[in-house]
Amino acid sequence: MKTYIVFGASKGLGDAFVRGVPQRGDKVWVVARSKPESLDLEDGIEREWIPADLSEFHSSTLIKDKLQNETLDVLIYNVGIWEKEGFENHYTFDHDEPADISNLIQVNITAAIVCIQALLPHLRKSNAGKIILIGSTAGLNNANSSQVSFVASKFAIRGITEALREHTREDGIAVTCINPGELAAEIPYEEGVDRALSAYNGTRIPLQDIVSLVKCVVSLSKAACVKEINIPALMDTNI
Template identity: 30%
Template sequence: MHVVITGANRGIGRALSQRYSDRGEAVTGTSRDDSAQLRLDVTDPVQQAAMAERLKDQPIDLLICNAGVYLDKGHTINDYPADMWAQSFATNVTGVFLTIQALLPNLRASGGKVAILSSQMASHTRAPGGSYIYRASKAAVLNLGRNLATDLKQDGIAVGIYHPGWVQTDMGGVAADIHVDQAVSGLMDRFDDLSLSTSGCFETYDGQPHAY
């Protein structure tokens, strides 16, 4: 199985990359620097095209759209510059779409799967306030994933959207609920279970349906 993981240089992405490699899968990881197999800024169409050319004729069984940013963490309502919105949506939403678009021929070749890491903060049923940009971008990518699930079903491609848990990473912080290994174990089980019959799901790392 060939697995492609964006944002594979740290946190959940790096742990997923290691675990799939340990399982004997072929893994292609991307990062914005040179710390993974492929250099990819997901917001850059030129780099997306270069990645597509590099992986041309290589079927992809699982694409994990993990790369993301949380630029407004800790910000107050008076401290939300416009470019923070633009940068966040460029990575968390547009970057996911551009990656799937670029690798669609590879996914079609294998009837592959797409896993999008969103967040419980995408849910409109959870509205404790704050983190407006991050919440909005994760809600947008949830919507994107569910609509892609509809359109890509005809190609035999399943799409799932997942909340990885509140994880002890650089983004989640040391006070988070679970260790990265626990999140990754759960996510890998979810990705294994993803099929056309469950395409469009929004689930937690431990297999619970999440409210939209």
């Protein structure tokens, strides 16, 4: 039996982690602003919702207080907002508002650091604690993205992973960064791989693939540490 905490878990990839990674008998703390539909599942997995807005600085304290003395085996930080209209053809960095840039940095970087810091005592109670941060291929070299703040934040996630791994090495906590390419995130996890593949003619990665990677990392013994996994879409020639 394992206890998880998943950040950004109301929809998309985070929701897929909540549904697909734990096994019967496990417990999952679900961090999200809105109430996740996964709470209604009856599959032998206990799910507890922590309503938290990661754009607010005190969210880490709120989450820590909610857990009280709980032991955490796996922390998955899957949070990533991007620039307004950042993936539209007309997007330009010139028009990004300073307040929006600051909020993106808070949610994507600062909240990751302070929330993990707050929960380290809970992870140290585990026999084989694991921290998994979800980055992006946008945070890799030569990704050809012009979203300055988003790209900076995903490079930062890789840096957090590197330094955090050294900090927690003596605690036996393995820290992994997974960098997915374009995901079929609009296709709900429960609709399956074939639906995700057909919706985009196989050009976007089904959520099930990333779930499989996380399950593999979680299943490893405490002697192993996967440092980083890059998983671009096969048809993405920029990576």
